[in-house]
Amino acid sequence: MTNVVIFGAPGSGKGTQSEMIIKKYGFKHFSTGDILRKQIAAETELGKIAKTFIDRGQLVTDELIINMISKELDSTKGVSGIIFDGFPRTYAQAEALKKLLNKKGTDVTVMLNIQVDDDELIKRLLERGKVSGRSDDNLETITKRIQTYYKQTAPVIDFYKKEKTAVDIKGVGTIDGIFCSIAEAIDAKMTE
């Protein structure tokens, strides 16, 4: 079983590159952001709570997110791999993911740390905001999301450096070019 953590700031291309990974490897995609947006659209209790955080560019609580992922992991029998997109986003989530995977006799295979400078992130998200309909794609919330990333999420890089699964990926350039580096990193870690 191959477990890929696709990691990076808001707008770094996690969703875009996940689609490319799915096409080549056929892995299952877990995007915590997408799951939460579905819950919001369905107006569930979780969705209502999540919306208050998402609209302010803050993280939803670890407890809610870890429960959600734990449930999703129950439905992975027979899959050859999983892409975790937007999760883990805190040190506590990284520790929880390790425990959940270890219980299944597996672990994170590779953590792809996609690096993009802030000006490019803001440019991409403002552009996407014109058509995405995402309530968090406006300058105020984008700025807050990037701050939240540096404060709470970037420390997760150290967790995976210690685990020796982190690989830095230059996230500026063509989507295909970036995917080449990603596929190289996945292939290398899969055969380690």
Ligand code: AP5
């Ligand atoms: P989430 O949905 O994960 O959003 P995000 O991390 O802010 O990232 P995005 O989805 O905006 O960007 P992306 O990296 O996927 O980039 P994309 O490929 O779309 O989370 C949303 C919120 O949910 C969080 O703020 C939080 O509140 C909550 N949440 C989610 N997970 C959580 C967790 N684990 N714990 C707590 N709270 C959680 O690309 C962006 C744009 O750039 C697109 O328009 C794309 O076409 C374009 N693009 C992509 N690649 C390139 C390229 N190479 N060159 C030029 N343009 C490009």
Ligand code: MG
């Ligand atoms: Mg995304």
